[in-house]
Structure formats: C-alpha cells, structure tokens
Amino acid sequence: QVQLVESGGGLVQAGGSLRLSCAASGRTFSPYNIGWFRQAPGKEREFAAGILWTAGVTYYADSVKGRFTISRDNAKNTVYLQMNSLKPDDTAVYYCASYYTTTYGISRSPSGYDYWGQGTQVTVSS
Numbered sequence: 001q002v003q004l005v006e007s008g009g010g011l012v013q014a015g016g017s018l019r020l021s022c023a024a025s026g027r028t029f030s031p032y033n034i035g036w037f038r039q040a041p042g043k044e045r046e047f048a049a050g051i052l053w054t055a056g057v058t059y060y061a062d063s064v065k066g067r068f069t070i071s072r073d074n075a076k077n078t079v080y081l082q083m084n085s086l087k088p089d090d091t092a093v094y095y096c097a098s099y100y101t102t103t104y105g106i107s108r109s110p111s112g113y114d115y116w117g118q119g120t121q122v123t124v125s126s
Helices: none
Strands: 002-007 010-013 018-026 032-039 046-052 058-060 068-073 078-083 092-100 120-125
Touching: 002 092, 018 032, 018 092, 018 120, 032 068, 032 078, 046 068, 046 078, 058 068, 078 092
Parallel strands: 010 120
Antiparallel strands: 002 018, 018 078, 032 046, 032 092, 046 058, 068 078, 092 120
C-alpha cells in the first residue's frame, strides 16, 4: 500500500509559478511510476506529467511541456511538479498517482494507476 499526500496548490495570477509536492508513505516509490494528473470542472481527468521512479525519465503532456517540470527526491520519497508560466487553462484539481510496474514506460491513462492522493486545487486568475 502507498499513501500519497499532495500539497502546494493555491491561487496565482497568470504567468506565475507554483510547486506541488506529493509525499509518499507506506511502501516506497520504487519500482513505482508516478504521474501528475489534473481535472478541471466538467472535464475528464488528464495526464500532465510522469516520472519513472527508478530511471528518472520524465514525460509531459503537450499542453504543459516547457512550462512544467516533474522531479523526485529519493531520500524524502517525494515527487514535485514545478509549474511556471501558468495560464488560466491550468486551473484544475491536481492529483498525484502511482502504480507498480516492472515494464519501461509511463501510463498516461488514469486507469493505469493504483494509488491516488486527495488532490490539491490550483487556480490561475487572468
């Protein structure tokens, strides 16, 4: 079992930055993959970024590439999502999620993940 707790959300003006954190307890992240998803009102949950915990390889949705950076701190069992140049369209509840795997690559579908955090609200004002 893995418990995930997100933090760092809030209200920011367009063009600003936020850093989200996802802290894990229970089993460690390895060899889990970690994803950040987001869900805006009335929309489906979508993949934003992911990281292969063991290899450190990162993946991004086209909508956030170049603006968001996912990283990990092995010692703290924590994954971060640095979000820069935020836009009103980035407004959503952001979730971190994880799944155990022995295969290379990241799942971009929410159904591929076994454990979810409670989510943290990010609101970007224009």
